[in-house]
């Protein structure tokens with residue numbers, strides 16, 4: 001039955017008809033992501049190979065100058081992760097590092113753990129704010145006391161591969177217009193649960209490939225807080241981070257506005273622990289997505305408006321983000337409405353074909369990621385290809401639903417201003433301000 | 435009816451003329467039973483009067499050292515711990531001095547009554563400091579509370595007890611602790627104080643130091659968090675004239691807790707430019723100036739003491755020395771009088787048959803008091819060791835007795851002096867090494883070894899031993 005109508009549907013399909021039925025895939029997802037990634041990386045991978053001597057020269061300059069690097073780790077109740085983080089810092093190929101831990105009002109044994117690490121000389125400095133002030137204020141506390149030429153911001157629950165700091169610094173030594181470099185973020189707890197496996201694949205696509213491509217196109221809009229390197233002078237000029245959530249994207253935007261380049265370095269690898277249940281993941285994404293509305297559209301709307309400071313790549317960076325996340329999120333609901341109105345009889349077939357299309361796209365995307373990162377991928381990561389056919393369900397339904405809900409709530413109720421992310425006193429002040 | 439007696443080299447200027455005066459040297463000849471209390475004039479320079487009080491309290495005759503003492507004051511500004519060292523005080527210029535003295539006599543009557551009940555335990559007087567303290571506390575029948583004093587190195591002092599103590603190296607704290615361990619006194623908590631681990635001085639300076647270089651040249655800065663822009667910096671970053679202005683967003687700070695707060699404090703070391711939040715706390719001693727971490731200083735419980743029923747009994751009829759009771763439980767210790775009889779029989783036997791020699795050993799363990807004064811409750815362990823040493827060196831035929839808890843008398847029948855000397859040397863070495871090497875207690879053993887003969891008068895020999903080694 002289904003098979004009959006399926007072949008009948010396919011034989012009827014002309015190019016125009018296919019476009020009409022599957023426009024979201026062909027016009028948007030395939031062209032913005034798959035095709036663009038493919039085209040950019042076709043140029044990027046050989047370019048990277050050609051520039052290997054330039055990288056080697058940059059490395060020599062870095063090790064000759066040997067500047068002090070300040071690693072700052074703000075956090076609350078993260079004590080249990082810090083011993084491992086401190087250990088990966090001592091294993092770095094680049095050695096001239098000071099580490100500054102800021103405890104933002106933890107109510108567990110974090111201060112005890114930090115004081116012990118400090119006594120043992122495993123961290124350089126430890127600050128504790130007895131009253132919680134929020135993540136931005138914790139990072140700014142560290143920034144007030146950094147002595148290094150570059151600041152590397154790390155999340156406490158992440159750890160670095162042994163050459164990560166060296167690799168993330170190299171772009172600064174190849175181009176002085178670079179103000180910040182994002183490190184690649186990969187999943188540490190790959191095989192914990194199905195949720196962590198899906199996120200591993202997602203991170204390869206959106207962070208490793210996605211940010212490398214954005215970076216190549218000059219429209220990178222975020223240096224992740226989990227692993228980001230900044231020029232200290234620029235951070236000090238900006239007086240550090242603003243109130244979150246979304247403070248990473250915010251500071252990246254501010255650095256771009258100052259006229260500096262921001263780039264992604266896919267070979268500087270940081271491993272982070274991701275939420276291991278779909279419930280926790282939903283909560284995390286809910287928070288992330290709300291910040292898009294708040295920071296891109298409310299706080300940095302000047303980028304989108306014509307003015308004397310107008311800058312095309314800054315415009316594109318924001319526009320790309322707003323368009324492909326926010327607006328295209330809406331397109332799905334339009335598409336669904338279209339199918340229900342025009343051709344409700346073929347809806348199962350059309351959905352099935354969509355799943356196949358997106359499945360194939362995901363396999364190709366994974367192939368691109370492998371081509372880009374091959375040398376730095378583990379077998380446990382490569383083995384995840386068997387889960388690829390399921391990814392359209394994960395991104396198509398699960399992630400999309402969370403995103404839609406988050407945008408809706410943020411537009412209507414400005415919930416992020418009531419976020420538990422910040423202490424109430426900070427949220428209160430900031431809400432009355434914007 | 436008992437009468438007050440003024441103890442002074444010269445008669446004080448103002449004093450009731452019906453009162454008797456005697457010098458300290460004459461005190462021994464006075465019929466103390468007729469004295470209600472002693473009066474010591476305390477001049478503006480109180481040292482002399484206090485020294486007189488010390489001489490009275492350090493006497494060996496309990497009728498003298500326990501005798502109530504009042505100060506006769508001519509000035510008012512005497513330090514409290516000096517004033518409280520006596521049983522009371524009267525003012526020389528008081529118009530009703532005689533009447534006040536009578537009131538004091540009535541008030542001190544129970545003390546005198548308790549002194550009368552005490553037994554004379556030895557012809558030589560009370561030599562044990564712990565025993566003297568016990569007797570003093572018993573006769574006063576009150577709780578002995580320490581007072582904080584900047585004049586005293588230990589920070590706290592028991593003013594009435596202090597004159598009993600002859601030297602600085604034996605502290606009232608250890609003697610009281612020992613007496614409490616013997617359940618002769620009970621203690622109640624008053625306070626807790628830190629004192630120097632090197633010299634026991636209670637005057638410690640607590641200060642913050644740099645954990646990196648140890649300098650105490652530190653500058654502290656408050657960290658200010660501006661809520662609106664999340665800037666965090668030192669208070670001085672915000673100061674602009676008379677106002678606090680955020681350097682990041684250039685807004686003037688309004689009210690602490692509303693738009694900003696003070697998240698924490700940061701220290702800067704001026705010596706090594708280190709930055710930290712937790713300075714290392716150190717202490718230095720005002721006496722020896724050594725620096726020590728607070729956790730390594732001695733934390734001492736300061737207590738008030740009062741006598742127990744057992745203590746009362748011990749004060750009246752003699753405190754069984756701990757060593758003596760341990761020795762008695764382990765060795766066959768015979769009483770002094772029986773020892774004398776056996777010695778007499780032995781000397782007659784030797785004089786009659788003239789065929790063998792026996793030896794008499796008189797041993798004195800000088801410094802035995804410091805053992806419990808230094809070790810307090812742990813003394814019994816040492817005493818057990820000493821008695822074990824004695825047990826192993828003595829033969830079953832030897833006759834053993836103890837006098838005044840630190841004089842050992844041993845009669846060794848059929849033993850020439852040389853052999854006795856050898857045995858006692860071994861014993862001597864063992865005890866000295868135990869005390870000096872292991873515990874760092876300065877202890878010497880004085881001994882006399884003689885062949886038993888009818889010429890020997892035991893008490894004279896003991897007296898001679900004590901006298902020759904007293905200096």
Ligand SMILES: [Zn+2]
Nearest residue numbers: 660663680683
């Ligand atoms: Zn501000």
Ligand SMILES: [Zn+2]
Nearest residue numbers: 644647703706
């Ligand atoms: Zn220092």
Ligand SMILES: [Zn+2]
Nearest residue numbers: 630633719722
């Ligand atoms: Zn000292």
